[in-house]
Amino acid sequence: MADLSTSYLGLNLKNPIIAASSGLTKTIHQIQEIEKHGAGAVVLKSIFEEEINYEMKKNMNQMSAPSLIYPEIFDAFDFDAMEDGVSKYLFLIEDAKKSVEIPIIASINCVDAEEWTSFAKRIQDAGADAIELNMFILPSDLKRSGEDNEKVYFDVIEKVKKEISIPVSLKISYYFSNLANMIMKLSETGINGLVLFNRFYSPDIDINNLEVNPSNIYSSPSDITISLRWIAIMANRVKCDLAASTGVHDGEGVVKQLLAGANAVQVASSLYKNGYSQITEMVTFLDKWMTKKKFNKIDDFRGKLSQSSTNNPAAYERVQFMQHFAGK
Numbered sequence: 001m002a003d004l005s006t007s008y009l010g011l012n013l014k015n016p017i018i019a020a021s022s023g024l025t026k027t028i029h030q031i032q033e034i035e036k037h038g039a040g041a042v043v044l045k046s047i048f049e050e051e052i053n054y055e056m057k058k059n060m061n062q063m064s065a066p067s068l069i070y071p072e073i074f075d076a077f078d079f080d081a082m083e084d085g086v087s088k089y090l091f092l093i094e095d096a097k098k099s100v101e102i103p104i105i106a107s108i109n110c111v112d113a114e115e116w117t118s119f120a121k122r123i124q125d126a127g128a129d130a131i132e133l134n135m136f137i138l139p140s141d142l143k144r145s146g147e148d149n150e151k152v153y154f155d156v157i158e159k160v161k162k163e164i165s166i167p168v169s170l171k172i173s174y175y176f177s178n179l180a181n182m183i184m185k186l187s188e189t190g191i192n193g194l195v196l197f198n199r200f201y202s203p204d205i206d207i208n209n210l211e212v213n214p215s216n217i218y219s220s221p222s223d224i225t226i227s228l229r230w231i232a233i234m235a236n237r238v239k240c241d242l243a244a245s246t247g248v249h250d251g252e253g254v255v256k257q258l259l260a261g262a263n264a265v266q267v268a269s270s271l272y273k274n275g276y277s278q279i280t281e282m283v284t285f286l287d288k289w290m291t292k293k294k295f296n297k298i299d300d301f302r303g304k305l306s307q308s309s310t311n312n313p314a315a316y317e318r319v320q321f322m323q324h325f326a327g328k
């Protein structure tokens, strides 16, 4: 068997396949199954900043809603369930650390640098190996500038880094005015990794019932192209690790992201569609492919086709179909 081990966020992973944060990573049983099927690490289902703020305010006898960038978010929470959600999350981390050997990455979903940031320390104390910050501010507020939105990311990182010493990664979207520049600047903040990219509920219109509904909750294999392009463009340039997320559905997708330069690959939708056994399929495929190509370890080929290493760097920046459609 080839050596599939890799380093991500300073953690030693037996292979680069990580079960991404989702409803499939929120119980001990699920985490044990993920380990049993061979994953290199797991990112727990996110705890929401609003849950943490609510718990903290409640303890301080301040029952009013915290000031959020999107205050309407507050209405979406079930406050009874929230009450012990925070302690349950810490228990889950403690329990997971006792039950499995793979690294446990906790996840916090956040949209601003409010009081919740001090909670990161409790996650560290519960034994998490790292924290992934899942940040997203949809740039839909007509009154907020791009700078306002982007500043929040740096504020959050600064506050969280002050609280903890375990590695921190940041999972982002691609909604930035200059994505490459933003990724570069974020990588220079001292964070240990960036996850490119998160995927969100997207609205669709039902023309029969005249309703707006969520659509395409799960990605499809063709969605890999966006993360693949940006991993390839940023690999070997950023000052932190890169994990690829979105559209990795099989072993081939894993190999592509590693060739583009990812340190690790996160998977969610394909586990919903195929079950945890898809992790085993990915690990087996990677091993066989490496053996066939005579690569002994991941670093023998990681980033071989990144923009900075390929002999066709323009391929990643080509965006128009001029040649492809010429004459068709």
Ligand SMILES: Cc1cc2nc3c(=O)[nH]c(=O)nc-3n(C[C@H](O)[C@H](O)[C@H](O)COP(=O)(O)O)c2cc1C
Residues within 6 Å of the ligand: 020, 021, 022, 023, 045, 046, 107, 109, 134, 171, 197, 198, 199, 217, 218, 219, 220, 223, 245, 246, 247, 248, 266, 267, 268, 269, 270
């Ligand atoms: C049902 C579902 C729930 C998810 N929940 C979270 C979450 O709590 N936190 C998070 O950071 N990402 C969450 N994600 C996003 C995934 O971690 C992942 O980044 C995204 O789905 C893209 O990867 P994929 O193409 O492998 O699905 C969720 C995805 C799905 C499909």
